[in-house]
Amino acid sequence: MQFSIEVDNLKKSYDKTRFRDKVAMLFGAKRAKNRVIALDGVTFRVKKGEVFGFLGPNGAGKTTTVKILTTILVPDSGEARVMGYDVVKESLEVRKIIGVLPEDSQRGFGWRLTAFENLLFYAYAYLLPNPRERVKEVLKLVELEEEHWDKWYQRLSQGMKQKLALARALLPDPQVVFLDEPTRGLDIIFVTKFRDMIRNKFGDKDKTIFLSTHDLKFVEETCDRVAIINRGRIVTIKSIEELKTLVPNTIKDSYVLEFDKRSITKLNDFIPKLRELDVEWYQVDDHKLEFLVKGGSLEIANEVLRTAISCGLLVCSFHRKEVDIEEIIMRILKGEEDAN
Amino acid sequence: MQIKRLLGFLYIDFKEWLAYKYELFFWFLNTIIGAFTYAFLGTYVTLYKKELIVKYGSFLSFLIVGMAYNYIIYASLMAPRMAINPWNLMWRLLIPARLYEIIIGSVLFRYLIGILQFLTYFVVAIIFGAQFNINSVSAFVAIALGVAVMWGLGMISAGVQVITKRWDPVTWFFTMLGGLLSGVWFPYQLLPKPLQYVSLILPQTYILEMLRGAMLRAEPLTSMFDQLIPLAISATITVTIGYFVYMKSIEYAKEHGTVGEY
Numbered sequence: 001m002q003f004s005i006e007v008d009n010l011k012k013s014y015d016k017t018r019f020r021d022k023v024a025m026l027f028g029a030k031r032a033k034n035r036v037i038a039l040d041g042v043t044f045r046v047k048k049g050e051v052f053g054f055l056g057p058n059g060a061g062k063t064t065t066v067k068i069l070t071t072i073l074v075p076d077s078g079e080a081r082v083m084g085y086d087v088v089k090e091s092l093e094v095r096k097i098i099g100v101l102p103e104d105s106q107r108g109f110g111w112r113l114t115a116f117e118n119l120l121f122y123a124y125a126y127l128l129p130n131p132r133e134r135v136k137e138v139l140k141l142v143e144l145e146e147e148h149w150d151k152w153y154q155r156l157s158q159g160m161k162q163k164l165a166l167a168r169a170l171l172p173d174p175q176v177v178f179l180d181e182p183t184r185g186l187d188i189i190f191v192t193k194f195r196d197m198i199r200n201k202f203g204d205k206d207k208t209i210f211l212s213t214h215d216l217k218f219v220e221e222t223c224d225r226v227a228i229i230n231r232g233r234i235v236t237i238k239s240i241e242e243l244k245t246l247v248p249n250t251i252k253d254s255y256v257l258e259f260d261k262r263s264i265t266k267l268n269d270f271i272p273k274l275r276e277l278d279v280e281w282y283q284v285d286d287h288k289l290e291f292l293v294k295g296g297s298l299e300i301a302n303e304v305l306r307t308a309i310s311c312g313l314l315v316c317s318f319h320r321k322e323v324d325i326e327e328i329i330m331r332i333l334k335g336e337e338d339a340n
Numbered sequence: 341m342q343i344k345r346l347l348g349f350l351y352i353d354f355k356e357w358l359a360y361k362y363e364l365f366f367w368f369l370n371t372i373i374g375a376f377t378y379a380f381l382g383t384y385v386t387l388y389k390k391e392l393i394v395k396y397g398s399f400l401s402f403l404i405v406g407m408a409y410n411y412i413i414y415a416s417l418m419a420p421r422m423a424i425n426p427w428n429l430m431w432r433l434l435i436p437a438r439l440y441e442i443i444i445g446s447v448l449f450r451y452l453i454g455i456l457q458f459l460t461y462f463v464v465a466i467i468f469g470a471q472f473n474i475n476s477v478s479a480f481v482a483i484a485l486g487v488a489v490m491w492g493l494g495m496i497s498a499g500v501q502v503i504t505k506r507w508d509p510v511t512w513f514f515t516m517l518g519g520l521l522s523g524v525w526f527p528y529q530l531l532p533k534p535l536q537y538v539s540l541i542l543p544q545t546y547i548l549e550m551l552r553g554a555m556l557r558a559e560p561l562t563s564m565f566d567q568l569i570p571l572a573i574s575a576t577i578t579v580t581i582g583y584f585v586y587m588k589s590i591e592y593a594k595e596h597g598t599v600g601e602y
Contacts, residue, residue, distance in 0.1 A: 014597055038597075067597065072430060074594045095436035108431025110352055112359035117352065124348025125435045125445075152359070172436075 004176050004208035005046035005069065010078035012039040012064055012232075038064040039075070040232035046225075049205055051198055053223035054212040055329060061232040062212045063103060066180055069210070070100050082176055099174030103181050105165035111154040115144060115164050118153055119171060126172040138167040141202070143190065158185035166194075176208045183215050191218070198222045220325040230333055243328050254281075254321045255301045257289045260314035270311040277304050290321065341444070345437055349445030350452070357449070371457050375464035378403050400470040405552045406524040407461045411454040412483060413547055416490035417514060419447035420498040420586070429502070430599050439587065443495075478554035478561050485571040486547035492578025493543075499582070499589035503598075518544040543574045 016034045017025075039061045046052040056062050067073035068080055071091035079086065085093040109118050116135060123131030139149060142163040148156060156164065162185045169177055179198075183191050199222055201207040213219060219226060220240055228235040236243075264287065274282055274291065278300050282291035289308075293300040298320075305318050358364060379400060420443060432442050466472075497510035521528060521535055522544035528536060539545045550567035553559040561568060593599045 012597075064597070067599075070434065072433060072594065072599050073597050074591070092436055092438065095434060100434055102430070108428055108434075110356050112356050113352060117355050121348045121352040122435075124351060125345050125437065127342055127344050 002048060003045045004048045004050070004083055005044075005052075005210065006079075006081045007042055007044050007065070007069075008079045010039050010042040010065070010068065010080055011037075011076045012061075012068065012073070013037045013076060037232050039068075039078075041078070042229070042232065042234055044227050044234055044237055046208055046210060048208055049201065050224045051201070051209045051211060051222050053219040053226040054210060054229065055214075055216070055219060055226055056229035056235075057333065060229045062229060063180065064232075065229070066102075066178055066210070066212055070098060070102075070178055071095055096172075097175045099169035099172060099177045101165050101169040101177070101179045101182050106161060108168075109153045109161075109164070112152055114150045114152055115139070115156060115160070116149040118164065119167060122168055122171050128172065134171065135167075138170050141170060141197075142167045143193065159187050159190065162186055163190070170202060173204075175206070176210065177202070178210045178212075180212045181215075182211070182213065183218055195221050216325045216329060228329060228332055235332060240325065243325070243332075254290050254292045255304070256317075256319055256321050257291070257305065257308060257313075257315060258317045259287055259289070259308070260316055261287045263312060263314040266312040270308055270313055273307050273311070274304065277307060279304065287316075341441060342437070345435075345441055346445045346448055350449050353449030357453070371460045372464075375461045378407065378461065379464050379468035379470070398470060400465055400468060401472060401556050402527070402552065403525070404461055404465040404470055404472075405555050406548065408458050408483075408555070409486065409524060409544070409548050409551060411458040411461075412451065413486035413490050413551075414518070414544075415450055415454040416447075416487045417494045417497065417511060419450045420491070420494040421501055421511060429593075433590070433599060439590065440583075443586070472555055473558040475554050475558040475560055478559055478564060479551065481561060481568070482547065482550040482554045482564075482571075485568075485575050486551065488575035489543045489547065489571060489578050492575065492580070492582035495582030495586045496578070499585035502586070502589040502593050514542075514544070518542055521545070523548045543571065543578075546571050546574075 013035045016036050018034070021029075021034075042061065042065060054062055054065065064073065068075050069082060069087055071087050071094050074088055081087065082094045083097050085097075087094050110121075113121070116139070119135040119138065120131055123135050128134050139146075144160060144163045144167065148160055153161070153164070162182070166179075166182060169179070183194065186194060195218060198209055198211070201209060209222075211219065211223060223240065225237060225239050226243060227237045267284065271282075271284075278294040278297075280292045280294055282289060284290075291301075291304065293304065301320075305315065308315055428446075432446065435442060437445075493510055493514055500510055517538065518524070521531060521539045522542045523539065524544070528539040528545055531539060546567040550564050550571065553564050553567070590599075
């Protein structure tokens with residue numbers, strides 16, 4: 001099987017008609033039904049063993065998609081399969097092979113049960129062999145220190161709760177893991193480790209990871225491919241490298257020169273000279289100059305640097321601008337909005 | 341049905357129950373005080389109000405059967421709604437188990453606690469001289485039918501709550517009327533005649549009559565057709581409707597995206 005997740009023309013809308021309008025309609029009043037389209041023909045494939053990022057602004061349809069794929073929500077039409085199982089007709093089979101870290105990860109935990117007891121329940125519920133051993137394994141995997149295993153859930157810190165939710169998702173050793181905003185509440189040290197865990201696919205190269213998050217840096221560092229969804233439609237599906245090629249030259253071939261604020265008055269001498277140096281575009285922001293030279297030439301850029309110094313600007317740093325994933329996605333989404 | 345999975349449910353409910361130490365202490369205290377209160381009350385009424393309870397042997401025995409109803413059978417009405425609440429529902433539904441396993445697992449512990457409470461009352465009642473004349477088969481059938489009827493109603497109630505999130509007219513209706521009119525605390529025949537007609541349409545009335553016949557007069561099933569048949573019919577109807585309503589409510593919540601809402 002090549003694909004872990006196959007989604008075809010998935011559609012979902014919600015009835016948002018107010019209760020009083022529904023009652024009025026029962027008595028014959030003519031009111032317009034208010035339906036909100038959450039998914040409008042979503043189609044994509046996730047390869048087996050892939051780390052797949054699912055990005056989009058709030059209300060784009062990310063959570064609706066995740067809910068459908070995890071069998072919590074039924075689509076209006078279209079098909080979705082996880083490891084070949086239909087999420088509606090074979091939901092029980094799907095639930096056996098997935099692990100879920102939902103956005104609202106505190107649900108389903110007993111607040112007066114310890115971290116260990118909470119997971120032990122799920123180990124029983126999933127009919128795992130050697131449940132206690134498995135619980136210990138995943139608690140160690142997510143690096144929840146042993147001293148916290150016997151603490152009530154409600155006494156764990158936000159980060160520990162998130163680790164426990166992650167442990168719950170990994171407990172049944174799922175073939176497909178759905179992670180919705182997994183880095184929320186995690187400290188920076190664990191986020192780095194967690195990034196490595198995802199890159200290693202939790203020690204199983206065949207594990208597929210479906211990652212929905214707003215943490216774009218995290219996506220850039222972990223995902224093989226990324227789907228961008230907006231207004232219930234997939235805008236694009238590309239690898240991070242391919243995404244970078246979509247960005248207009250004004251972003252990816254520009255240079256940034258940062259100078260000390262004390263020398264800002266020297267800009268008056270420097271800016272007029274830019275026109276003589278084949279600079280096609282520039283922008284000054286506080287103590288930073290961003291500029292684009294013809295053909296992205298490094299030689300011309302260096303000439304600009306020399307000129308800046310000769311004009312008396314105190315240069316702190318000079319570099320080619322890194323393509324920023326957040327900027328790329330913002331531009332893709334903006335382009336899509338403009339097209340609509 | 342996977343026993344290991346049910347043990348998992350029992351485990352968390354038991355652990356959570358133990359976690360509330362003060363509540364646990366007062367639960368034991370309430371059970372003991374309650375048992376002695378009813379034992380005392382029953383003995384007192386037996387002494388001074390003999391004419392009320394001739395049919396039932398003693399008022400204490402009468403009350404204890406009411407307790408059996410309250411703790412085991414009435415619990416069936418409340419358990420599905422309390423156990424499958426919207427806070428847990430999403431995670432319960434993510435477990436790779438069939439819906440009936442999830443429902444049974446979620447309510448099992450409440451039954452065990454109900455039986456434990458009833459046994460406490462039962463033992464204290466015997467200490468106070470209550471006499472029982474039990475036909476085990478009839479008692480088992482009465483309890484099984486009672487649990488089934490109430491379970492069905494409880495499922496309807498839980499189903500309604502999955503949609504409305506709060507409002508639960510089913511439990512309200514049967515708790516209000518059942519407590520007053522079905523004969524939990526006193527024989528329903530003591531009610532004014534018009535109210536007795538209402539009693540006769542409540543399944544609880546038949547459950548209690550059958551239970552008392554089985555536990556106090558050792559009546560065989562063959563002599564309890566007046567209760568057995570209506571209860572068997574009610575059980576079939578309520579369990580079927582209850583399961584259907586609950587399944588449909590889950591479908592509704594899955595279609596409307598309200599599984600996790602509460």
